[in-house]
Amino acid sequence: MLARTADNLYWLSRYIERAEYVARILEATHRVATLPVGYAGSTNEWESALATAGCAAAFFAVYNDANEENVTEFLAFSTANSSSIRHCFEIARTNARAVRTALTMEMWDAINGAWLEIKGFGAGPRRRDEVARFLRLVQESSLRFDGSAYRTMLRNDAYWFSRLGVFMERADNTARILDVKYHLLLPALEHVGGPLDYFQWATMLRSVSALTAYHWVYRESLKPWLIADLLILNDQMPRSLASCYENLARNLDQIARAYGRQGPAQRQARAIRARLENSRMDEIFQSGLHEFINEFVADNNRLGATIARQYLM
Numbered sequence: 295m296l297a298r299t300a301d302n303l304y305w306l307s308r309y310i311e312r313a314e315y316v317a318r319i320l321e322a323t324h325r326v327a328t329l330p331v332g333y334a335g336s337t338n339e340w341e342s343a344l345a346t347a348g349c350a351a352a353f354f355a356v357y358n359d360a361n362e363e364n365v366t367e368f369l370a371f372s373t374a375n376s377s378s379i380r381h382c383f384e385i386a387r388t389n390a391r392a393v394r395t396a397l398t399m400e401m402w403d404a405i406n407g408a409w410l411e412i413k414g415f416g417a418g419p420r421r422r423d424e425v426a427r428f429l430r431l432v433q434e435s436s437l438r439f440d441g442s443a444y445r446t447m448l449r450n451d452a453y454w455f456s457r458l459g460v461f462m463e464r465a466d467n468t469a470r471i472l473d474v475k476y477h478l479l480l481p482a483l484e485h486v487g488g489p490l491d492y493f494q495w496a497t498m499l500r501s502v503s504a505l506t507a508y509h510w511v512y513r514e515s516l517k518p519w520l521i522a523d524l525l526i527l528n529d530q531m532p533r534s535l536a537s538c539y540e541n542l543a544r545n546l547d548q549i550a551r552a553y554g555r556q557g558p559a560q561r562q563a564r565a566i567r568a569r570l571e572n573s574r575m576d577e578i579f580q581s582g583l584h585e586f587i588n589e590f591v592a593d594n595n596r597l598g599a600t601i602a603r604q605y606l607m
Contacts, residue, residue, distance in 0.1 A: 299393050300455045301606040306389040307443075307459030310405070313382035314436035315467040316369050317429045319343050322501035324425070326494060327362060340365040346474040349377055366425060371417060379432055383409050396452045400442035408435035451552055454545045458601060461545070465538035465594050468502060472525050473587040495521060502533045522583060523575045535590060539567040542597075549605070559600045566593050 323343040340360040344350040347369055356374055357364045372378045387409040390397060408431070415428055440460065447453040475498045495516045499505040504524060511528065512520050529536040543563040550556045578586045 295451045295455070297606055299396055300451070301602075302389040302393045303396060303452055303455045304459040304601075304606060306386050306393070306405075307456045308463040309382040309386040309389070310436050310439050311460050311463040312377060312467070313379045313386070314433055315463070316347055316377065316379050316382070317432035317436075318501045318503075319346050319471070320366060320369055321426070321429045321433075322497045323365070324362075324422070324429075325500070326497050342474055343369065346471050347377060348470060349375055352376075370425075370428065371415075380412060383412050383432075383435075393452075398442065398446040400446045401439060404435065404439040404442050408432075408439070411435070449548075451549055454548045454552075455605070457545045458542065461538045461541045462594065462598055462601075464533055465535055465542070466591060468525055468533050468535060468538070469587050469591050469594070471498065471501060472522065473584060473591075504531060504533065507531055519575055519579060522578070526578070526586075527570060527573060527575065536567075536570045539563060539570055543567045546601075557604045559597065559604045562593075562597045562600055566590075566597065 320343065323339050326339045338360060340362060341350070343365055344353050344360060349369065352375055353360065353365070353368050356372075357368065368375050368378065370379045373381065375381060383405075387405055390402060390405045394402060411431060412428075412435075415424075443453070443456055447456070475494070495518070496505055499508055499516070499521065502525065507530075508516070508521065508524055511524060511530070514520075524531050524534065526535050528534050529540050531537055543560070546560045546563050550560050573586075
């Protein structure tokens with residue numbers, strides 16, 4: 295496969311995954327914002343949404359106040375934000391057009407149809423019910439595209455590069471949302487593991503479709519260390535860091551077997567996966583969750599750069 299084709303497939307999947315993630319952040323933030331102050335606490339959930347999306351610096355270069363209207367516009371529709379939902383789908387469709395012959399008809403219909411519907415919203419909805427409908431459209435479009443890829447693509451290098459994009463982006467997103475919840479949404483005098491607000495924790499789990507899974511696995515009330523265990527170490531949870539790296543290592547190994555050669559990307563992915571498999575939650579908390587996640591995000595970024603050098607250039 296040409297490196298350019300692999301690059302387009304990889305980033306097509308990353309941008310679709312990123313758009314869904316931003317939509318989930320916005321949906322969760324809107325839910326928290328509608329709670330009474332006594333439930334939601336005194337923290338600025340809109341600033342936390344920007345931090346979770348990794349867009350805070352870019353936002354405050356344009357806006358002075360992080361409120362519902364400004365943050366929703368910036369994360370969903372702004373042309374000044376390279377990670378806005380609209381921009382992600384526009385770039386994803388551009389990548390899809392470049393590799394149209396590598397996609398199945400169902401995949402092309404999913405991304406092209408989603409882009410046309412998103413364009414139909416123009417500069418963006420103004421009412422809350424329209425915003426909710428838009429965010430639901432984005433999530434459903436991402437699931438439709440991902441499902442069509444899973445169910446219709448040949449298991450060849452095109453499929454494997456596409457899945458690399460999904461799991462690289464998903465791992466980064468899960469790590470960031472967990473880190474922000476622990477450190478930005480915590481009340482000023484609250485310690486990790488203390489009596490944190492139930493609704494914020496439940497909203498965070500909903501944002502990664504993990505609330506039901508949490509109750510199935512742990513069968514008790516929400517506890518920060520168990521939430522961290524689910525999203526970091528539990529490989530049964532599709533959005534956990536462990537699950538993402540199990541899939542990354544597997545798909546990189548498939549590419550290596552197809553091309554007849556291992557490389558640094560395979561070794562790095564296996565090393566990160568092994569570290570996750572050998573980690574224990576009490577040890578992570580003892581050494582510092584924030585530090586653990588920062589190290590993971592840096593390692594994930596290094597793996598992305600290695601994949602690009604090895605295959606995409």
